[in-house]
Amino acid sequence: MKEINRNKKTENEKAPILYLVVPCFNEEEVIEKSAGIMLKKLQSLEKQKVISKDSKVFFVNDGSKDATKEILISLVEKNREFAVLNFTTNYGHQNAIYAGMITAKDYADIVVTIDADLQQDIEALDRFIAAYQAGNDVVYGVRNDRNTDGAFKKFTATMYYRFMHLLGCKIISNSADYRLLSKKALNILAEYKESNLFLRGLIPSIGLNSDIVYFDVKEREAGSSKYTFSKMANLAIDGITSFSIVPLHLICITGFIIVALSGIMLVVSLVEWAQGKNVPGYTTLLVVMLIATGLIMLSLGIIGEYIAKIYTEVKGRPRYTIDSIIWNESTKNGKKK
Ligand code: UDP
Ligand code: MG
Numbered sequence: 001m002k003e004i005n006r007n008k009k010t011e012n013e014k015a016p017i018l019y020l021v022v023p024c025f026n027e028e029e030v031i032e033k034s035a036g037i038m039l040k041k042l043q044s045l046e047k048q049k050v051i052s053k054d055s056k057v058f059f060v061n062d063g064s065k066d067a068t069k070e071i072l073i074s075l076v077e078k079n080r081e082f083a084v085l086n087f088t089t090n091y092g093h094q095n096a097i098y099a100g101m102i103t104a105k106d107y108a109d110i111v112v113t114i115d116a117d118l119q120q121d122i123e124a125l126d127r128f129i130a131a132y133q134a135g136n137d138v139v140y141g142v143r144n145d146r147n148t149d150g151a152f153k154k155f156t157a158t159m160y161y162r163f164m165h166l167l168g169c170k171i172i173s174n175s176a177d178y179r180l181l182s183k184k185a186l187n188i189l190a191e192y193k194e195s196n197l198f199l200r201g202l203i204p205s206i207g208l209n210s211d212i213v214y215f216d217v218k219e220r221e222a223g224s225s226k227y228t229f230s231k232m233a234n235l236a237i238d239g240i241t242s243f244s245i246v247p248l249h250l251i252c253i254t255g256f257i258i259v260a261l262s263g264i265m266l267v268v269s270l271v272e273w274a275q276g277k278n279v280p281g282y283t284t285l286l287v288v289m290l291i292a293t294g295l296i297m298l299s300l301g302i303i304g305e306y307i308a309k310i311y312t313e314v315k316g317r318p319r320y321t322i323d324s325i326i327w328n329e330s331t332k333n334g335k336k337k
Contacts, residue, residue, distance in 0.1 A: 016109035018055040021100030029223035060100040063090035080328040105186035124215040137208040141178030167244035170204040
């Protein structure tokens, strides 16, 4: 990490305002308990003067279809440390944390994103803030191990990070969306206009001072994972196609090799034909045809993925639509800084 020349005394002398951004999608079973634990942690940090008393737990209700919204609203009514942003419908985890962060940056000095199920150890917050006070604008949460994941998820995750590195993406292995960003980092992030968001890959590329905090991952307290297989696969594909055009190059190279090889095959078979050799060759033909068709289909698929990306970018639709932002009475719409 680089040496930093920031005047800590003037900038950070006052305890920073922290907004803990919590994406929630159908979390009625766990949200009340999680909110209680988050509030306790926030209050203890406030007491120690590590963070300002204006800090908040900022829920983003990602179009939940169960009672999550009602529970969140009643929490906000009871406590000034809570606020909730409601989407009009489900836009997905990445958009939910993005919306939470971008909205929170107008009120907060630092934002930490954490999952609603509290699988990520909230006690690590102290270390996140300490790393910020030491002059880092980005603090990544990295999981200690993957013991709570099944063998399949563990394997695919490892392979995925390797593949992303191979493609040249600066993603930090096993980093979660448990992360601290300073106001400065958020202002830069807001400049990225792409609608295909892959925050884990994007944030390392903005190039600010950063540090890593290791944390433990627990089992989900209640409810089930809201990340379905298809949501996970979409996130993985988004990551690849938003950060690398290497797959498109690979297609070109493969195509070139195949064309070169078939040129040789053509010459060989013409020579054999001229010599009057009768090659049975049925199997060879079949194998070559199958491989070629497979490669063509795959290549078209990859190109299609990129075209789909261009299509969604060109439309320029909003990433999400906000239905309402609800603050506690005493907060009076938060305090914009
Ligand atoms: N989530 C969300 N929108 C979605 C799916 C999930 O906001 O469409 C939230 C969810 O409420 C939770 C976080 O994203 O706070 C992580 O989801 P989950 O715990 O289900 O994922 P897992 O830990 O199984 O990867
Ligand atoms: Mg979880």
